[in-house]
Amino acid sequence: MRERLGDTFDPIAVPDLPTPDPDLDRSVAELRRLREAIAGLAHSEVELGDIADRLAEAADLLEPRVPEPARRLEAMWTGAGSRRANPVGGPENPIAPPVRFFGCDDGSVTAEVTLGLAYQGPPGCVHGGISALIIDHMMGFANHWGGRYGMTAHYEIDYRSPTPLLRPLTFRSWVDEVDGRKTWTKATIHAGDRLCVEARGLFLEASVAVPGHPDRRSTVGDGA
Numbered sequence: 293m294r295e296r297l298g299d300t301f302d303p304i305a306v307p308d309l310p311t312p313d314p315d316l317d318r319s320v321a322e323l324r325r326l327r328e329a330i331a332g333l334a335h336s337e338v339e340l341g342d343i344a345d346r347l348a349e350a351a352d353l354l355e356p357r358v359p360e361p362a363r364r365l366e367a368m369w370t371g372a373g374s375r376r377a378n379p380v381g382g383p384e385n386p387i388a389p390p391v392r393f394f395g396c397d398d399g400s401v402t403a404e405v406t407l408g409l410a411y412q413g414p415p416g417c418v419h420g421g422i423s424a425l426i427i428d429h430m431m432g433f434a435n436h437w438g439g440r441y442g443m444t445a446h447y448e449i450d451y452r453s454p455t456p457l458l459r460p461l462t463f464r465s466w467v468d469e470v471d472g473r474k475t476w477t478k479a480t481i482h483a484g485d486r487l488c489v490e491a492r493g494l495f496l497e498a499s500v501a502v503p504g505h506p507d508r509r510s511t512v513g514d515g516a
């Protein structure tokens with residue numbers, strides 16, 4: 293198991309999971325455009341009355357078509373699985389930032405991401421909770437890529453320097469150590485050469501009941 297990442301990567305793109313519903317992906321893509329546009333509005337400088345009316349019309353059309361959450365949960369764990377719906381890059385999840393992961397030959401995973409205004413914490417910087425969200429998920433993905441799985445039991449995160457918005461960020465993660473059910477996984481965020489965030493997590497092999505599928509359990513991070 294490598295302890296330190298080198299500077300060069302030869303990423304292998306993880307194949308996109310097939311969409312069972314192209315119109316759902318398209319709707320989410322449009323919602324993400326709206327999310328970024330609305331987060332970028334300045335108060336009182338833009339007339340928005342007509343836009344708010346149209347958004348209300350779209351929501352009025354949509355809401356009656358939405359099934360019970362239990363049905364959605366069941367569908368989420370069928371076919372393409374929950375990875376399409378996850379809150380970190382899932383193409384069916386409107387809150388997900390635009391993260392795409394690449395698996396590397398050395399067993400690590402990497403992602404290039406530029407985060408917009410919707411993800412701001414300190415002025416001009418990424419909210420620390422957003423960094424933590426992406427890192428937690430990314431460590432799970434690194435485990436999966438490295439043939440491990442498990443639920444996050446514990447993780448610690450050091451914010452070494454401010455993480456800028458609106459600039460490409462490089463996320464990296466790799467399995468650092470394994471011992472029985474335990475996997476320790478590391479992750480970093482860099483802006484150019486500058487280290488912004490580093491983290492280490494402990495994952496424990498475990499399984500949880502799958503909603504709507506009484507005879508199934510999921511080992512989190514199994515790519516279901």
Ligand SMILES: CCCCCCCCCC(=O)SCCNC(=O)CCNC(=O)[C@H](O)C(C)(C)COP(=O)(O)OP(=O)(O)OC[C@H]1O[C@@H](n2cnc3c(N)ncnc32)[C@H](O)[C@@H]1OP(=O)(O)O
Nearest residue numbers: 428429432433436443444445446494496498512513514515
């Ligand atoms: C490609 C797809 C990628 C998908 C990625 C998805 C990533 C998403 C990751 C997540 O967000 S998971 C959600 C957040 N995590 C949770 O909700 C977990 C909630 N916690 C639990 O369910 C249980 O605590 C857990 C399964 C993690 C552990 O319970 P166990 O009953 O299996 O553990 P146990 O108490 O038997 O402890 C086993 C060992 O781990 C150690 N341990 C347990 N919890 C620990 C902890 N928090 N810190 C340090 N050590 C811990 C414990 O001391 C012990 O060490 P020893 O074997 O050496 O004695």
